[in-house]
Amino acid sequence: MAPGFAAAALLPGASFAQRALSTDRLIIRSGRPEDLETPVHLLNSWITPNDVFFVRSHFFTPIVDAAPWRLQVDGNVESVLILTLDDIRRMPSTTVTATLECAGNGRAFFEPPVPGVQWRKGAVGTATWTGVRLADVLQRARVTASTRYIWLDGADTGVGAAPDFIRSLPIEKAMQRETLLAYEMNGEPLPVSHGFPLRAIVPGWEGAYSVKWLTHLQASTRDHDGAFVQAGYRYPRKPVAAGALVAVADTVPLRDMPVKSIITAPGPDAVFPAGAPLTVAGFAWAGEAEIARVEVSTDGGGTWQPAQLGRDRARYAWRQFAYVWRTPAAGSHRVLSRATDTRGMTQPATAAWNPAGYVWNAVDAVAVHVGTAVPPRAVDPPIAPGGDSALLTSRCLSCHDVELIAQQRLDAAGWGREVDKMIGWGAPVTGGERERLIADLVRLFPAHRSAAP
Numbered sequence: 354m355a356p357g358f359a360a361a362a363l364l365p366g367a368s369f370a371q372r373a374l375s376t377d378r379l380i381i382r383s384g385r386p387e388d389l390e391t392p393v394h395l396l397n398s399w400i401t402p403n404d405v406f407f408v409r410s411h412f413f414t415p416i417v418d419a420a421p422w423r424l425q426v427d428g429n430v431e432s433v434l435i436l437t438l439d440d441i442r443r444m445p446s447t448t449v450t451a452t453l454e455c456a457g458n459g460r461a462f463f464e465p466p467v468p469g470v471q472w473r474k475g476a477v478g479t480a481t482w483t484g485v486r487l488a489d490v491l492q493r494a495r496v497t498a499s500t501r502y503i504w505l506d507g508a509d510t511g512v513g514a515a516p517d518f519i520r521s522l523p524i525e526k527a528m529q530r531e532t533l534l535a536y537e538m539n540g541e542p543l544p545v546s547h548g549f550p551l552r553a554i555v556p557g558w559e560g561a562y563s564v565k566w567l568t569h570l571q572a573s574t575r576d577h578d579g580a581f582v583q584a585g586y587r588y589p590r591k592p593v594a595a596g597a598l599v600a601v602a603d604t605v606p607l608r609d610m611p612v613k614s615i616i617t618a619p620g621p622d623a624v625f626p627a628g629a630p631l632t633v634a635g636f637a638w639a640g641e642a643e644i645a646r647v648e649v650s651t652d653g654g655g656t657w658q659p660a661q662l663g664r665d666r667a668r669y670a671w672r673q674f675a676y677v678w679r680t681p682a683a684g685s686h687r688v689l690s691r692a693t694d695t696r697g698m699t700q701p702a703t704a705a706w707n708p709a710g711y712v713w714n715a716v717d718a719v720a721v722h723v724g725t726a727v728p729p730r731a732v733d734p735p736i737a738p739g740g741d742s743a744l745l746t747s748r749c750l751s752c753h754d755v756e757l758i759a760q761q762r763l764d765a766a767g768w769g770r771e772v773d774k775m776i777g778w779g780a781p782v783t784g785g786e787r788e789r790l791i792a793d794l795v796r797l798f799p800a801h802r803s804a805a806p
């Protein structure tokens with residue numbers, strides 16, 4: 354039986370979609386589970402439309418029927434709450450425009466490569482979210498004074514022996530006015546891929562706090578002990594050497610996101626006629642801080658000019674920026690953007706390497722060609738350079754598609770760690786097969802490729 358169906362059996366009232374969002378406009382990093390990236394040319398408005406908003410889902414997308422669905426609020430509370438969607442819609446509603454970015458956005462740019470979805474620039478978007486304040490729900494349940502964390506769980510369940518996706522939100526952030534349980538995204542009911550019928554929105558913090566398909570909130574005096582709190586979404590306490598292995602004890606949970614900007618136009622390797630002005634545009638955001646300024650360099654970082662910031666703004670939303678380059682000379686140029694936030698932090702020239710490839714926030718750069726053809730580039734070898742592996746087909750493709758494997762850029766040691774992780778999560782690999790499988794992975798998906806475009 355396909356794992357999707359086994360998982361569905363565990364959760365009455367939910368079925369699991371093979372792929373809930375049918376779109377040919379997003380970059381499919383993984384079709385099953387759904388990891389879909391927005392190509393930068395579609396990031397061209399302050400609000401990102403629902404049908405092009407990136408999707409990041411660890412497991413199969415649950416299709417929840419709104420009628421039997423309930424949100425249960427329990428744990429360290431004086432009155433356990435069980436709310437229907439109508440109960441929630443009858444509470445006072447709040448609307449917040451907030452940017453959501455996956456902690457792994459930009460992972461593909463880290464060297465040496467790190468395992469995980471190889472996002473480039475587009476695991477980020479901004480939407481207007483409508484729902485109720487999480488604080489209002491917690492007050493209704495009369496959360497007791499000793500509560501320090503709210504555990505958030507959704508209707509998705511881990512495949513195989515992989516752990517459930519449960520996140521733990523510190524009570525101070527849970528009580529903030531802008532922290533929502535949202536049922537609408539850009540004025541429409543939440544799309545299935547974005548968490549229908551109810552999701553958390555935790556503005557300013559990395560995306561994984563914004564738990565989708567919410568079913569259960571639990572107030573607790575302690576942090577949750579599951580893998581998505583104690584192992585995932587953590588960042589080294591101190592800078593580490595590139596490529597180092599870091600013990601969990603030397604990490605802290607990721608929360609707020611640092612200052613960052615991306616150039617969305619021109620796209621990579623765009624060609625322009627000589628003699629015409631050229632607009633460099635994009636977005637900048639800074640977690641819980643605001644953007645103070647964005648600068649653009651058209652000479653590879655030698656000099657910087659201020660960009661104009663767009664008028665649209667909200668406390669936790671990105672700012673659009675634009676810079677008109679009036680007199681680009683003929684030739685190829687490296688155009689950069691660099692944002693500074695109200696905390697005084699500026700994007701670094703290169704992001705600090707960390708084993709999970711989180712928070713890539715280096716100054717952004719695109720190559721622009723004026724009055725000239727795109728210079729020929731070395732062509733990367735194709736993702737799957739032919740060949741086959743019966744072992745891979747039979748042992749690795751029951752829980753996810755091959756693309757999640759093919760996009761990695763790992764060496765034998767890196768593949769060994771991945772295979773061991775998958776065995777831990779239930780991949781049926783016997784001792785004798787392990788080495789053959791690693792050899793197949795190294796042969797089929799060589800490490801020394803640049804990340805997929």
Ligand SMILES: Nc1nc2c(c(=O)[nH]1)N[C@H]1C(S)=C(S)[C@@H](COP(=O)(O)O)O[C@H]1N2
Nearest residue numbers: 407408409410411455507560561563564565
């Ligand atoms: N239940 C559940 N919620 C989840 C996830 C998930 O896998 N399961 N992914 C998280 C991550 S890692 C991110 S970045 C955001 C992405 O939200 P989106 O898919 O609406 O863009 O959802 C978060 N909420």
Ligand SMILES: [Mo]
Nearest residue numbers: 455456560561
């Ligand atoms: Mo994420």
